[in-house]
Amino acid sequence: MGRITDTVKFLLILNVLFFIGTQFTGGVAERLFALYYFENPSFQYWQPFTSMFMHANFFHILFNMYALWAFGSPLELRWGQKKFLFFYFSAGLGSALVYTLVNYYQVHSVMDALLAGGWSEGEVMSYLSGGNGGSQAVLDTVSMDQINAMFNTYNGVALGASGAVYGVLVAFGLMFPTVELMLMFLPVPIKAKYFIPGIILLDLIFGITGAQTGIAHFAHIGGAIFGFLMAWYWRKNSFDNHRWN
Template sequence: MGRITETVKVLLIANIIFFVGSQFLGDYAIKMLALWFPENPNFGIWQVVTHMFMHASVSHIFFNMFALYMFGSVLEQSIGQNRFLFLYFSSGLAAAGLQILFTYLQFNSAYQACIDAGVDSNTIFESLDRAVRTNQYQFIPGVSQETVKQLTDVYITPMVGASGAIFGVLAAFAVIYPNLPLYIIFIPIPIKAKYLIGGYFLINVYSAVTGTSLFGPSNTAYWAHIGGAVIGFITMYYWKKNQFNRWN
């Protein structure tokens, strides 16, 4: 889709460097740079940014960077470097914020169930800290396994990936070029950007609400995808309406 722009190139290189470096640093890189649940002792405020450059696997970084390459350069050429960077990082931050909000709701629900079962706060967090050290569930007497699993998964599972920022780019692209025909593998007919990207967004909403993963692993941060897409859409819609009327 045309030449790669300078900002997209830098983002691609930075993500690849982080990924390769994390393979050498292993658990230490995850501990320091992934985004942990704020109650977890591994949490650091810088992680709301650094997690955007961390990826869990080759396939994870490949699909994110492929989307950035395919759509990011066109978007940057359309809105300029500064606006592109603002949209990219604001989408990524919004993704992190929404994901943390919903994980807090999950955590507090499970935590309150433990308290209602007569378990004191110190016992709960001692169990969670053992789960971090052993990477195993520490079941609590009087509390259902499902509740302990929900509590533990939120506490010990870090968030990684540029997906939230990428969803912001995709949503913005669909706002600027809603009727641009796009092709995807195995479907030999063009689909307008607004339908293809909009449909993908709705699939993520369904997965976030129901907990059913239609694409990708079950621990995908769907609320992060939604947060990034919403900010990307709102930001681009505002810019298009107020400053880029030539597209109307």
């Protein structure tokens, strides 16, 4: 975790430029480039890619870019520029895919319950668009918390490089498992092979229980899954850098 490599530097600059640009566009950039649920009318096909360069606030981009520098540069030195860039964007797109699939399940499980409870498809779509929906009698079978969660998932956005960064974290843990990491919130060093699975497990717990809202935990999990599969396959098959550079 020393010098910054060229591709990581390029990604850092691109993320910072996007972040600065969004400060002058109001909500326009978010509506265009953040990732909407794919059945929402605001969804655009480029959003799974562009959402990787969008960040909610200064600390969001700070932590993501720090992790990209600290864990991405050693991987780029080991793999080379093209291979690392392919890995980074594949993990980010894989993150968006898993996040979208989980959202689809969450939205449609509640939607099916509403339809079974007497709402029409038109009433469901009216509610998702900000209307009143159907009869309140449906609350006998579907809780208001579930209905609100469906609404928030359908209309919410995901943004940030976290999914791609989680792929980088997992790959770092596979490539350099015994490297000791010094963390601000822990007074003692901890090896990568313990720390990285630990934070992924926390994301899984928070994602399943909903205990920590406002964070796309399953996007993190998706990036970690795709990152693990790629890094494990490359390590197993010993892909050399000359195949990419």
